[in-house]
Amino acid sequence: MTVPMSSPNDPLDVEAIRKDFPLLSRTVHDRPIVYLDSASTSLQPRSVLAAIGHYYEHTHANVHRGVYATAEEATALYEGARRKVGAFVGAADPRREIVFTKNASEALNLVVNSWGRANLRRGDAVVLTEMEHHSNLVPWLMLAEAIGIELRYLPVDAQGRLDLCDLDKILDGARAVSVTAMSNVLGTVNPVPLIAEAAHRNGAVVVVDGAQSVPHLVTDVKALGADFLAFSGHKMLGPTGIGVLWGRQELLDSMPPFLGGGGMILDVALERFSPAEVPWRFEAGTPPIAEAVGLASAVDYLSAVGMERIVAHERALTAYTLDALGDRLGPDCRVFGPPAGGDRAGVFSLAYRDVHAHDVAQILDQFGVCVRPGHHCAKPLMRRLGVSATARASIALYNDPSDIDTLVEGLAHVGTVFG
Amino acid sequence: MPDLEELYREIILDHYRSPRNRGELPAPPAHRVEGFNPLCGDEVILSLEVVDGVLRDIKVAGSGCSISQSSGSLMSAAVKGKPIPEVRELIRMFKAMMSVHEASLSDDDRTAGGGDADVEPEPVDLASLGELAALQGVVKFPVRIKCATLSWNALVQGLDELAAAS
Numbered sequence: 250m251t252v253p254m255s256s257p258n259d260p261l262d263v264e265a266i267r268k269d270f271p272l273l274s275r276t277v278h279d280r281p282i283v284y285l286d287s288a289s290t291s292l293q294p295r296s297v298l299a300a301i302g303h304y305y306e307h308t309h310a311n312v313h314r315g316v317y318a319t320a321e322e323a324t325a326l327y328e329g330a331r332r333k334v335g336a337f338v339g340a341a342d343p344r345r346e347i348v349f350t351k352n353a354s355e356a357l358n359l360v361v362n363s364w365g366r367a368n369l370r371r372g373d374a375v376v377l378t379e380m381e382h383h384s385n386l387v388p389w390l391m392l393a394e395a396i397g398i399e400l401r402y403l404p405v406d407a408q409g410r411l412d413l414c415d416l417d418k419i420l421d422g423a424r425a426v427s428v429t430a431m432s433n434v435l436g437t438v439n440p441v442p443l444i445a446e447a448a449h450r451n452g453a454v455v456v457v458d459g460a461q462s463v464p465h466l467v468t469d470v471k472a473l474g475a476d477f478l479a480f481s482g483h484k485m486l487g488p489t490g491i492g493v494l495w496g497r498q499e500l501l502d503s504m505p506p507f508l509g510g511g512g513m514i515l516d517v518a519l520e521r522f523s524p525a526e527v528p529w530r531f532e533a534g535t536p537p538i539a540e541a542v543g544l545a546s547a548v549d550y551l552s553a554v555g556m557e558r559i560v561a562h563e564r565a566l567t568a569y570t571l572d573a574l575g576d577r578l579g580p581d582c583r584v585f586g587p588p589a590g591g592d593r594a595g596v597f598s599l600a601y602r603d604v605h606a607h608d609v610a611q612i613l614d615q616f617g618v619c620v621r622p623g624h625h626c627a628k629p630l631m632r633r634l635g636v637s638a639t640a641r642a643s644i645a646l647y648n649d650p651s652d653i654d655t656l657v658e659g660l661a662h663v664g665t666v667f668g
Numbered sequence: 669m670p671d672l673e674e675l676y677r678e679i680i681l682d683h684y685r686s687p688r689n690r691g692e693l694p695a696p697p698a699h700r701v702e703g704f705n706p707l708c709g710d711e712v713i714l715s716l717e718v719v720d721g722v723l724r725d726i727k728v729a730g731s732g733c734s735i736s737q738s739s740g741s742l743m744s745a746a747v748k749g750k751p752i753p754e755v756r757e758l759i760r761m762f763k764a765m766m767s768v769h770e771a772s773l774s775d776d777d778r779t780a781g782g783g784d785a786d787v788e789p790e791p792v793d794l795a796s797l798g799e800l801a802a803l804q805g806v807v808k809f810p811v812r813i814k815c816a817t818l819s820w821n822a823l824v825q826g827l828d829e830l831a832a833a834s
Contacts, residue, residue, distance in 0.1 A: 278671075605733035607708055608676075611809065615669045623708050637709040637731060666676050667734075 261554065261562040263649045269294040269550075270647050280617035283655045288433050288461060288596050288643035289621050290483045293547070297486060300546035301539050312538055313512060313529070327538050330545035331528070337548045338459075338478060339469035340495055348494040348501070348531040349541055353460040354384040356479035356494035357427075359531060360456050361388040363504040364477070365425070368454075371397040374423040376453070378403040378411055378439075379633050380432045383626040385458040385479075389427065403428070403444075405633055409435040409586040416444065420451040428455075430462035430473070434625045434634075434641065435586035436567070436596030438466065445474030454500070460484055464645070465563055465594055467556045470495055482540060487547035491540035494531070501527040508533040559646045566644055567595040570653045574599070577657050581664060585634055595644035598625070598634075601663050606638035609663050613640070616659035618652075674805035675812070676734065679742075684734040689744035691727045693717055698725070699830050703822030705814055710736040712819045716826045722751050728819065735803075735812050740819035742800050752827065759820055761797055765804050766813050 267273050270292045275282055284292060310320040312327045328344070335343025350356045369375070375389055379402050393400055401419050406412040409432070420426065426448040430441050445455040457475040459468060464485035470478050477500070482491035496504075506513055506524045510533030515523040524530045551559065568589040574582050574597070585598040599620075601609050606622035613620055620642045624631045631637065642656055692700070693715035703712040710732030717725040726748050728740040743762075747755045794801040806816045 278669075607710075607733035607735075607812070607815065611675065611812065612672060615672050631709075637711075666672065667681065 259558070261558050261646060263562070263647065266554065267647050267649075269296070271295055271298070273647060277617040277619075278615055283616070283618040283652045285642040285644065285648065285652060285656060286619045286621050287464075287484070287645035287648075288625075288641065290489070291464060291486050291645050292647065293486055293488065293543075294550050296550055297488070297543050297546045301488060301543040304539050304542040309539070311535055323538055326545075327536065327541050330541035333545045333548050334493055335495065337468070337552065338463065338480075338495055339471055341471075342498055345527055346495055346498055346501065348496065348528040349536050350492040350494055350531075351490060351537070352483075352492035353458065353479045353481035354388075354492070356492045357384050357456070357458060358388045359494055359507045360427075360477050360479070360496075361392050363507045363531070364454070364500065365389075365392050365398075366396070367503075367505055369396065369398050369424055372399060374399045374401055376401045376403060376419055376423045376426040376428075376448075378428050379405040380409075380411070380435065380437065380627065380630045381427075381429055382433050382458065382460070383628070384460070385427055385429060385456075386629070405435075405630065408588075409437050409634075410592065411437070411439055411444075413440070413444070416447050417451070420447055420453060423448070423451060423453045425454045425456060427458070429458040429460075431459075431465065431594050431596075432586070432627075432630075433461050433596060434598050434627050434630055434639070436594040436598075436643075437587055438462070438592040438594050440592070441473050441475070449474065461594070461596070464551075466560060476500055482544040482547065485544075485547055486550055487544035488540045491537040491544050493544075498527070501531075504530075506530050506533070510534040512536070554646060562646060563595045563644055564589075564591075566648060566650065566653070567593060569650050570595065570597060570642075570644070570656075573650075573653050573657050574660075578660055582660060585639065595648075597642045598639035599642065599660070600636060600639055601660055602667070604663055604667050606640040608667070609640040609660070612663045612666055613656070613659040616655055616662070618642075618656055618659050620656075671805075671808055675809055677802045677805060679799055679802040680734060680738040683738035683741035683745075687728065687737060687741040689727050689741065689748060690729065691715075692729050693725060693727050698727075699826055701822050701826035701829065703730075703818045703825070705732070705736070705818055708733065708815070710815060710818055712736065712740050712822050714740075714819065714822050714826055716823075716830065718752065718827075718830055722749065723747055723755050724749065732818070733812075733815055735806060735815040736818045739803055739816045742803065743819050743823065746798065746800055747823070755823075755827070758797075758800075759824060761793070762800055762803075762820055763817070765794070765797065765801070765807070766817055767807060 272292050308322045310323040312324040331347045332343040335347040340346040404412045448455045454476045456477040459478045459480040463480040476497050478495040483489040513533040571589045583600040587593045610622035620640050622640045698715040698717045701714050712730040715727040726744045728744050
């Protein structure tokens, strides 16, 4: 790793960081790639790729089974990754409170299907928000179809923030609140601690979708007031194929298994089984071992750079982006979500005049700029915004103002093509 | 940016800005069929009026990107007033230009990548496609082929439903 170990108060050395990400050195259509789709999936530093490669070349064995040396080493690496990831989000007991899943979606499905089915009955209310990703919406809709729970929604206001005027009324009698900490469409950072406090006052369990927030904000599950936190490896510089559920120990202990299979049992007979202890109870089958090694390496990288510095860098670049879009494109370019500030992260859903998002993204691609067109798996929110699709640019620690300048240059060309 | 100019030709932008045969017909008597691309939310609604084996009128409604909307407009202008066998032949040629084979017409998932790579596409007489040939630039952008074929798939579906009902 070439991250300079300077004082934590120094600004991020983006130039040095960019050298750590091999994909940033390639070209697209004879132009340097401008990667602005980290809300979809982030890039990986060389150290993460090396950790995965080294694991497969030197250690690979199944975990929790063999007694030979490499099996012991693989198990130590896998369980070590669990502790590292747990410490990264402030888990009280990182060894027991972290469950590795396939992705953040599976982590949320685990909560809904295990905790939800064990604790909710027909007519029980669960509170979501209008800005949820389908991952934190469809599993609850499926449970509503299956057992008849009631779903309530915190509305989104005109600026793209949650409208909390009726918070206590909407929470009244609710058994659970499941909310995203950061919108993947609007970049809104939600006041989770405030919502969680009100939810707990009403006796509700608090589930937080951290897929967008964990890679970009300092995360502490105690400060959030969460009972569960779901997030994804591949959005935080790790590999695809691994997600994380953090849960409070006593809640996890009380929950039945979600998926059945090898590794999650204490004993099995032909008539019955008894489940293993937490967290292995929730990890049926061979887990994503190499992915856990990669994720641990990603956490090392983020920690070495320092999450505070990443937050400061991304906040400054967010302000730069909002200014650049407003000043240089004016009313041609509409940006959804709150203005620059403490509750605004680096996700920019754009509409350029009335040009469709696919056309915007196609033209940007010719400039080497990677943005995502579409509904961003948040169709109810898109309806609320009154658009069918947006072009979304999103930043990470390896982006700098020159990336934004190219984005603006490309957007201006959209105006040229579509006249 | 030559690729971009090939994709966004003037004819395409013209049909996008001023779509032909825009709207809906009362159904019935017209036959209504919808096409939808769940990936990007593009939507097309066709109203077909077939009388005595002739596609006497066609209207196109819906919303989406320039490629899906202009393709629907170009299609409506090309097929309106034509006997059904001629419409079918035009569909076949258009699909061939998009390197999508007749057999996979009803199979949405297979059209995404532009058809089977190991099958030689049939030669297409671009001249006989008229203005529709402007859409051939789309082939260089595989993800967008689905946008271009959206209204054509809906037309096939509509014609098949009408044939099955008669």
